[in-house]
Amino acid sequence: MLGRVLVYGGKGALGAACVSHFKSNNYWVGSIDLSTNEEADASIVLSRDLGWEEQEAEVLKKVSEALSGEKLDAVICVAGGWAGGNATKDLAKNADLMWRQSVWTSAISASVASKYLKEGGLLTLTGAQPALEGTPGMIGYGMAKAAVHQLTRSLAGKNSGLPANSIVVTILPVTLDTSMNRKWMPKADFSTWTPLTEVAGLFYKWTKGQERPNSGALLQLITKEGVTQLVEAN
Amino acid sequence: MLGRVLVYGGKGALGAACVSHFKSNNYWVGSIDLSTNEEADASIVLSRDLGWEEQEAEVLKKVSEALSGEKLDAVICVAGGWAGGNATKDLAKNADLMWRQSVWTSAISASVASKYLKEGGLLTLTGAQPALEGTPGMIGYGMAKAAVHQLTRSLAGKNSGLPANSIVVTILPVTLDTSMNRKWMPKADFSTWTPLTEVAGLFYKWTKGQERPNSGALLQLITKEGVTQLVEAN
Numbered sequence: 001m002l003g004r005v006l007v008y009g010g011k012g013a014l015g016a017a018c019v020s021h022f023k024s025n026n027y028w029v030g031s032i033d034l035s036t037n038e039e040a041d042a043s044i045v046l047s048r049d050l051g052w053e054e055q056e057a058e059v060l061k062k063v064s065e066a067l068s069g070e071k072l073d074a075v076i077c078v079a080g081g082w083a084g085g086n087a088t089k090d091l092a093k094n095a096d097l098m099w100r101q102s103v104w105t106s107a108i109s110a111s112v113a114s115k116y117l118k119e120g121g122l123l124t125l126t127g128a129q130p131a132l133e134g135t136p137g138m139i140g141y142g143m144a145k146a147a148v149h150q151l152t153r154s155l156a157g158k159n160s161g162l163p164a165n166s167i168v169v170t171i172l173p174v175t176l177d178t179s180m181n182r183k184w185m186p187k188a189d190f191s192t193w194t195p196l197t198e199v200a201g202l203f204y205k206w207t208k209g210q211e212r213p214n215s216g217a218l219l220q221l222i223t224k225e226g227v228t229q230l231v232e233a234n
Numbered sequence: 235m236l237g238r239v240l241v242y243g244g245k246g247a248l249g250a251a252c253v254s255h256f257k258s259n260n261y262w263v264g265s266i267d268l269s270t271n272e273e274a275d276a277s278i279v280l281s282r283d284l285g286w287e288e289q290e291a292e293v294l295k296k297v298s299e300a301l302s303g304e305k306l307d308a309v310i311c312v313a314g315g316w317a318g319g320n321a322t323k324d325l326a327k328n329a330d331l332m333w334r335q336s337v338w339t340s341a342i343s344a345s346v347a348s349k350y351l352k353e354g355g356l357l358t359l360t361g362a363q364p365a366l367e368g369t370p371g372m373i374g375y376g377m378a379k380a381a382v383h384q385l386t387r388s389l390a391g392k393n394s395g396l397p398a399n400s401i402v403v404t405i406l407p408v409t410l411d412t413s414m415n416r417k418w419m420p421k422a423d424f425s426t427w428t429p430l431t432e433v434a435g436l437f438y439k440w441t442k443g444q445e446r447p448n449s450g451a452l453l454q455l456i457t458k459e460g461v462t463q464l465v466e467a468n
Contacts, residue, residue, distance in 0.1 A: 051330075052326040052327075052329070052330045053326045053327050053330065055326070056325070056326035086348075086393060086394050086395035087344040087345055087347070087348040087389060087394055087395030087396060088345075088348045088349075088395035089395075091290070091341050091342075091344060091345050092286040092287045092289070092290035092338070092341060092342065092345065093286075093287050095286070095337070095341050096285075096286045096287065099333065099337075103329075103333075103377065104326070107325050107326060107329050107373075107374075107377070108325075108326065110321040110325060110373070111321055111322075111325050111326065113321070114320075114321040114322045115322075131384060133387060134384065134386075134387030134388040134389070134390060134391040134394075134450065135384075135387075135388050135391070136388045136389070136390075136391030136392060136393055136394035136395075137393060139341075139344070139385065139388045139389070139394070140341075142384050142385070142387075142388050143337065143341070143381040143382075143384055143385050143388075144381070145384075146380050146381050146383065146384030147377040147378070147380055147381045147384075148377075149380065150365060150368065150369075150376050150377055150379075150380030151373065151376070151377050152368075153367060153368030153369075153376075154368040154369050154370045154373045154376050154377075155321060155368070155370070155373070156368060156370075157368040157369070157370030158370060159320060159370055159371060160320050160321055160368075160370035160373070161320035161321030161322035161323075161370075162321060216368065
C-alpha cells in the first residue's frame, strides 16, 4: 500500500472516480457519503438528520476508528450539489441546502485534516468558477462556494491548524463531464467539460507531491477541445 | 413621515444607533432582533429556535403585517457577531453560529427586499474588511462574511429579484466604536474605530438618494484620526 486518502463525497460521480483512481494505484481509500462505496476500504455512511456539529463529531470519530492510529496522505473533499434561484423564492431553502452540501463538508474536511492529515499532506476542496463573481440566478450556490474559496485562503494562512508543510488547494470546475450533466444538458459541447479522470489524476499527482500548486490556490479547471488547463484565480 | 426603513439587528449597538438616527429624522422604523427595540415603530422579535426557512417565513409574514400594504425605502441589515477559532477546535460550532448571525440575516434581508422594498430602494448588508483575505484565526467568521460579500455581487446582478433601480451596498467595517469593543480592547486606538453615528448617517444619506455608491459595492470603512473614508474593494 502506497498511502492513505479519504474522499468526502466518495459516492458522487467525481468522488467515485477518485476512489477508483486511488484504489487502482494501490492506496487505502476511505469514503464518506450518504451511502456506501463498496470499492472503498472503509465507507463512512452519514445520516441526513445530523446537524453540523453532530456531523463533525461523527466523522471525526469514524475516521479515527478507520485509521487505527495511522494518518492520511490526503483529504479530498468533492462533496457538493447545485441549486438555482434568485432572491424572490425559496432563498433560505436553497441556500441552506447548498451550505450543507458544500460548506459543512468542506469545513469538516478541514477539521479532519487538522487531526488526521500527515505533515506535508494534501487537503483539496471544491469551489466553483462562477462564484468568483456574482451569481444572481443561483444565489445560495454562489454564497456557499464563495465561503469555500475564502476557507481555502484561511487554511493556507499561518496557524490555521493544518499540519506543518501541508497544503490546501481548491478546484474551481466550470462543468464536470458526468452522466447527470450529459442527461440534463444533452446538447452542450462536451469537449469543454472536464473529465472526472482528469481531476482524479490531478489529486493523485498532488498527493504524491508532484506538481503541487501553491497552498491556498483557487484553480479554475478550463477545458477546451478536451484539454484541461489549470488557471489560478486571484 | 418621510419614509419607512427596516433595521435587521435593530437591538444591537449599530442597529440601535440606526433606529435612533432614522427616528430622529422622522422615518417610520421597523426593528427585527431577538429582543424588542422600544424606540422602533414596529419591533419584530424572533425566537432563537427557528431554522433558516422558518425564520425567513416568520420575518416575511411579520414585515407584511407591520407594513399593511406600504413599501420600504430601505432594508438595513446590521445583524452579526464574532467568533474566533482555527481548524483544530469547534470549527463547526463557530462556523454555524457565524452563519446564523451573518448569512441567515443577510439572505432574509434580501428576501424581504425582493418583496417589500420600493423601486429605487436601498438594501445594505454588513461584511467585514478582514474577510477580503484569509482569516486563519477566525475561520467561521471569515467564511460567513465572504458569503455576504458574494451575495452582494449576486444581488447587484441582472434578475437577482431586487426591485427595479434599487441598489445593494455592503459595508466592510474594520472595528466599530461600540461600548463592547471598548470594554474588550480598552488599550486600542479609538481614533481608528468607526463611530456608529457615522455609519447611521451614511445609511440615511443613501436612503434619501444622496451620494449613493454603485450597486454591488463592498465599501471598506477606513477610519483614521476620527475621519472615516469609504474605500471600495475590488
